Structure formats: C-alpha cells, structure tokens
Amino acid sequence: MKKAKKWWIPLLLCAMLIAALVGVVWARPKSQLGASSYKVTIPGSAFHPNYDGMNWYAGYGNIHMDGGSGEFTAAVPMPPGRKTVQKVILFVDDANATQTACVSLERLKVDGTSSSMAYVCSPVGTSGGIQSYSDETISPSIIRGRHTQYLYLDIYGTNIDVWAVRIVYD
Numbered sequence: 001m002k003k004a005k006k007w008w009i010p011l012l013l014c015a016m017l018i019a020a021l022v023g024v025v026w027a028r029p030k031s032q033l034g035a036s037s038y039k040v041t042i043p044g045s046a047f048h049p050n051y052d053g054m055n056w057y058a059g060y061g062n063i064h065m066d067g068g069s070g071e072f073t074a075a076v077p078m079p080p081g082r083k084t085v086q087k088v089i090l091f092v093d094d095a096n097a098t099q100t101a102c103v104s105l106e107r108l109k110v111d112g113t114s115s116s117m118a119y120v121c122s123p124v125g126t127s128g129g130i131q132s133y134s135d136e137t138i139s140p141s142i143i144r145g146r147h148t149q150y151l152y153l154d155i156y157g158t159n160i161d162v163w164a165v166r167i168v169y170d
Contacts, residue, residue, distance in 0.1 A: 047072035088118040095127040099157030
C-alpha cells in the first residue's frame with residue numbers, strides 16, 4: 001500500500017508559526033500608566049526625510065543630522081478602532097549646545113485636513129545620554145479608524161540623536 005504524501009503539514013506549521021508571531025506582536029503587556037493603556041514605539045531609524053538634499057544618517061535605531069537641520073516623517077501604526085492618546089514621549093540624546101529636536105503627533109482626516117495632537121521638544125544642550133521628554137496635554141486626543149496618524153520630526157542641528165518616539169494610548 002502506498003503512503004499518501006502529506007504536503008499540507010509544512011504549510012499548516014508555517015501558518016501556525018505566523019499566527020503565533022502576529023499574536024505576540026499584538027498582545028503587548030499593559031503599561032504602568034493604567035490597566036487599559038497600550039503603547040507603540042517608533043524607532044528613530046523609521047523616520048523618512050521630507051525633502052532631498054539633507055545631510056542625515058539613520059542607523060542602529062537612531063537618526064541624526066551630519067550637517068544642517070532636517071525634517072522627517074514616520075507613520076504610526078495602530079490597531080483599528082477608537083483610541084485616546086494619553087502621552088507622547090521623545091527619546092533623544094541632545095549634545096548640541098544651541099539647538100534642539102522636536103516631534104509632533106499629527107492626525108490626518110479623510111478630507112485631507114491635519115491637526116497637531118501633541119508637540120514635544122528636547123531642551124537645548126541636554127547632554128548625558130538618552131533622555132526622555134513628554135507631552136501629556138494631548139488635544140485633540142481621540143483617534144478614530146478613519147484617521148491616519150503620523151509623526152513629524154524636526155532636528156535643528158548636529159550632535160542630536162533621536163532614538164525613538166513612544167505614543168501611549170487606551
């Protein structure tokens with residue numbers, strides 16, 4: 001008697017592995033801010049330049065200017081549904097004595113209008129490793145499924161490494 005080939009077993013195992021990995025990504029632990037708080041972190045290297053000709057570098061998770069200043073954007077992936085943004089945190093190593101880095105969380109509506117929800121900057125010349133600076137005065141604070149959200153980053157000089165931006169929501 002001839003054995004039937006079970007070609008579907010590797011496919012099933014592959015599908016189960018992918019489903020498990022996707023489940024792990026979406027099943028993040030709740031943050032310390034509250035029982036219903038979640039967070040999404042965008043690394044500095046995920047930002048893209050807004051125009052050509054800037055002298056910048058993104059690697060090892062961070063982004064910085066090798067000369068001059070620069071403007072960047074990054075998409076903010078969030079699960080579907082209504083969310084209330086609680087806090088935006090900028091992680092930066094700012095060793096520039098006269099310049100700073102600022103990030104804005106923007107909400108884009110279906111009609112093409114955009115509104116700034118949060119804005120946070122590093123203080124001038126705050127050397128000493130990676131520091132975090134946050135904005136908890138979010139307005140408007142609601143993101144609905146019909147909105148697209150993105151981050152707008154300004155780096156105003158050299159010796160400023162932006163490592164990440166974290167958005168805390170429920």
